[in-house]
Amino acid sequence: MDVRQVVTDRIIAMLEKGAGVFRERWTRAAARGVPRNGKTGAPYRGANVLLLWEAAIEAGYASNVWLTYRQAQSLGAQVRGGERGVLCAHFERRAREHLDDADDVLSEGGVDEAPLTARSGARAGVLLCRPFWLFNLAQIEGLPLEVVDRGVTSPAASQGPVERAMRLLGGCHATIRHGFDRAAYLPTLDEIRLPWPRQFTSAEALCATALHELVHWTGHPERLNRSFGRRFGDAAYAFEELVAELGSAFLLGHCGLVDATVEGHAAYVDAWLKVLRADRTAIFMAARLAEEAFAYIVAREMPALGEAAMD
Structure with a gap:
């Protein structure tokens, strides 16, 4: 799977809905906070934010808190049958010692950084992009109460x-x-x-x-x-x-x-x-x-x- 291309195609589909549509959807989703992991509390970054925002608005989820399938299982919970996860992208940078080291990575949609670093003198590497899937709290059954509470939107600030x-x-x-x-x-x-x-x-x-x-x-x-x-x-x-x-x-x-x-x-x-x-x-x-x-x-x-x- 060329993860970059799959993600790019999804963003393109969002933009093709028209400026008025995606602006309103992204802004409304942003008001619920930056998407974050329900187990670690860590925020998601980059294009993954747009993908998760769009999914939350499309499905009508009340929260921007997400878990992987394995994380849900580790918490004693279970993703409901028939639910589909949101594909996101995870990047890994690897050192590149030899010219052939990049071949397997490039076949998986990675990027060879050698041309980007040749002039600067920096050590070249390979940037690997791997897929992972996330499920919203609303798609998961049996979550501990403290995890469910993380998905509850806090009251609006007193300032307008x-x-x-x-x-x-x-x-x-x-x-x-x-x-x-x-x-x-x-x-x-x-x-x-x-x-x-x-x-x-x-x-x-x-x-x-x-x-x-x-x-x-x-x-x-x-x-x-x-x-x-x-x-x-x-x-x-x-x-x-x-x-x-x-x-x-x-x-x-x-x-x-x-x-x-x-x-x-x-x-x-x-x-x-x-x-x-x-x-x-x-x-x-x-x-x-x-x-x-x-x-x-x-x-x-x-x-x-x-x-x-x-x-």
Whole structure:
């Protein structure tokens, strides 16, 4: 099985539903939290997050907590008959001592890193991508109570979604200027430009649009230094928009802005589909970069008023 291709095909199918559909679904799923393992508590990463979010929304699961079949058995539980798991991707990096060492890995859908490291002088390796399957807590019977409790969504924070978004924006200290005809981030000036607040349809839409541009802002050389070189060519701009799309979905879910829309942005879906169809590794890169941007922004979130007073 070429796991990368299978996962890429599934993401493509999501995007083909249309921007309005996948944005709403991913953001609503994100409001339930990052998917995590019910036994270890560890969060899932990268493209696996998108796959699990989509599966949770499609099936109507109440939680974003998942287990492998064996983990369920180890807890004295059992996946119900007829239930289907969600295929996810696990990456392993192996050292490559000899030229022929990569052959078996490449036959399993792995990537030979020698061409990527030849110029840098770094030691070449092989990146192996293996499949594994996850089941939601709702698909499993006989789970211990403490595991079931992990799947119960905690009550919403006392702070509203708009306030939380403003704390993210304020904590990053990005230069934001209003009074322009459209929203944009200008790397040369390192500033975010937005229309006047009254021009947005709602405060939620203003926050959603500003957070989208804030993801672009993280890519500046003085921050995460996000660049794609010649890999995507003319599609590099569209690929950066895909990173911002995913990053802002993470942020909107984090804030609880589940019904907000990013205003003033053209649809890049066709360009994203072109990139993903040509490169089966692109979605993994985009998801990883989006996660990095999300983590960078959340780490700078201003404390709530009550939390600041307690400090």
